[in-house]
Amino acid sequence: MNVRTLCLGILTFKEASGYEIKKMVEEDVFGHFIDASYGSIYPALTKMMAEGLVNVRAEEQAGKPDKKVYAITPLGRQELAAALLVDPAKDKFKSEFMFQIMLQEYLPKEHVAQIYQSQIEYLRDEIEKIRCCVDHHSTHPSMSFVAGFGEASLGAGLKYLEDNKDAILGGDNRDLKIVQPMDQNRKQKNA
Amino acid sequence: MNVRTLCLGILTFKEASGYEIKKMVEEDVFGHFIDASYGSIYPALTKMMAEGLVNVRAEEQAGKPDKKVYAITPLGRQELAAALLVDPAKDKFKSEFMFQIMLQEYLPKEHVAQIYQSQIEYLRDEIEKIRCCVDHHSTHPSMSFVAGFGEASLGAGLKYLEDNKDAILGGDNRDLKIVQPMDQNRKQKNA
DNA sequence: AAAACATATATCAAATCGATATATGGCTAA
């Protein structure tokens, strides 16, 4: 599934500018299972405009740059329906945090503690955001369903991190740290 | 975090060929939070070879093509440690399935039922795979931790799909009844 | 008054993907 289909799908819910599509993709319910950058959204909209899948309306705004508000056309809906019929790709979950945890022996203890706590707070924020989304979009049942899924998955992940804090950050830590003897006649090689 | 760091991190656990790294990235515990294709892995290994971050050993195999087994060097470990110190990027979860569910009104009912069932089976498979991984790598505690996280998250997602089957596939799609899971995090809000 | 930030569009080098090419051998169904 490419950025074209992504934009068409979003324009199904409401007409929007490229900027607004990007915001929805990173903040709204969408943000939890799709992603795209300006560098792909703007060219996609321009191209789809030329192909008649969307149309534009320039909107003047007081105190802000003009907005190009895009709306999906019947032809666009046709292409969307065709694109959606393709079997969905496997889910993809990327977490640099988990990669770092897996390689924690290469990181200072305090740093691991810091990123662990940040991750917990990040997950709490995300879950809170989803709950706000559900309130806003409670009219659309599919959105509530999707939001519920995100809440369930992230909630379980958060709980796991909270419950297993000690497993990673446990008090007396392992043999990882090499303690150098206090020898005043010798300069320390390692900081 | 780029493919270089990814490869270095994996080579930390055992020396491997590009082909094996790709397999680990899509099948092993790794597969649940990182990803990379041949098109990025092979060039990364070649370049890191030239920079002295890894070294190669050609391995002849009976009945199979020769294997280039890469191993991380002390210099490679140094670069890895530096790269890991950078704050991890936000988690990224992509699910074309969820996108399709959100736009289910554009899809035939039977097709929605089909992809829904496929998703459930896919999640069951993934969870099963993780459990196998844990058995294999039970020696490495960080791996067990990471695998446990994946199991918790995916498990909650699977349960959600199983519990809310009727909400999406039930006789009348317009009357969605979403079963919210018992959520311990929600309680904290009022506490 | 300066700095930072939000809105808004746009571009582009660099990174990455996804598909394909090449080669070898084992397995298996017509």
Next chain:
DNA sequence: TTAGCCATATATCGATTTGATATATGTTTT
């Protein structure tokens, strides 16, 4: 039996996508 497919293995390349940056303007914060 042999043609077709699958697994191992490396490599390349066009197309897509990212991530950073440029430009313009107004508001809010320091």
